Amino acid sequence: MTTVLACPVCGAALTLQPTAATCPASHAFDRARSGYLNLLLSNKKQSAEPGDSAAMLQSRRAFLERGFYDQMSDAASDAVAAVVAGRNDAHVADLGCGEGFFTARARAACAQGPETPATFYGVDISRPGIKMASTHGRDIHWVVASLHNSPFQPQSLDVALTVFAPIDAADAKRVVRADGALITVTPGPDHLDALRIIIYSSVKPHPKTPALMADDTLFNVASSTRVRYPIALESQAEIQHLLAMTPFYWHIGRATRDALAQLPRLELTVDAYVTVFRPRT
């Protein structure tokens, strides 16, 4: 199968076979039984199991499956579909894809045009994340790898998408085609406001404008859409799922945890920017 994946050792094109991926220099990488590829070299790992843990990802999946982020996800999918519309053999990578919710929905949104469907990749440094993501199916190439030095050939992606994940602008510039796009989903000022008010005595707002990359010599902002809407969590289970999937989880003490455990419901705001960046030439 033709992909734009690159060998993490030498950078040459990888060829995918049913049980492995290989490059012309005979570097070989096994595929897991569920189909995902592990391209994270052990000497590039900062810890034994880098990235989000299985528990965080299970909470994320349980929360996302209840539809709370569907509207935000639709905006991200629309932005991806607008870039790939009319392109044959497009390649789209979701960098920091977690358990694959946004990747799978973006692919579904892009599968509706008359063109050859785009090839999708979901990349995350968390092996449990990619293992879980692979349950979305083999139509997407699921890859354990870092988004720093991502496993793609130079200038090969029509879209690099990142949703609430770290952004490596320099690497994105390396792998995105000159006529492609980097699409980011980043928190807006009111994102999960009620939860943040409970957790921090004085809430530190998220930035008022989309998080721009450190080096704006690399990309121009082509468009930025704010998606903001209320949601209501109607059970303790939903509140605990949200808590466990956010970085807030690591900041709370016992008293706050107990207070949250008493809440029967929680109303809060989803607020995000979907920003389309075009490479500067």
Ligand SMILES: C[S@@+](CC[C@H](N)C(=O)[O-])C[C@H]1O[C@@H](n2cnc3c(N)ncnc32)[C@H](O)[C@@H]1O
């Ligand atoms: C907040 S989660 C977002 C997951 C997914 N995009 C979503 O919105 O459901 C951030 C993800 O970034 C991944 N991540 C963190 N550092 C990474 C890196 N250097 N390379 C690849 N993924 C990374 C984590 O493992 C985690 O799955």
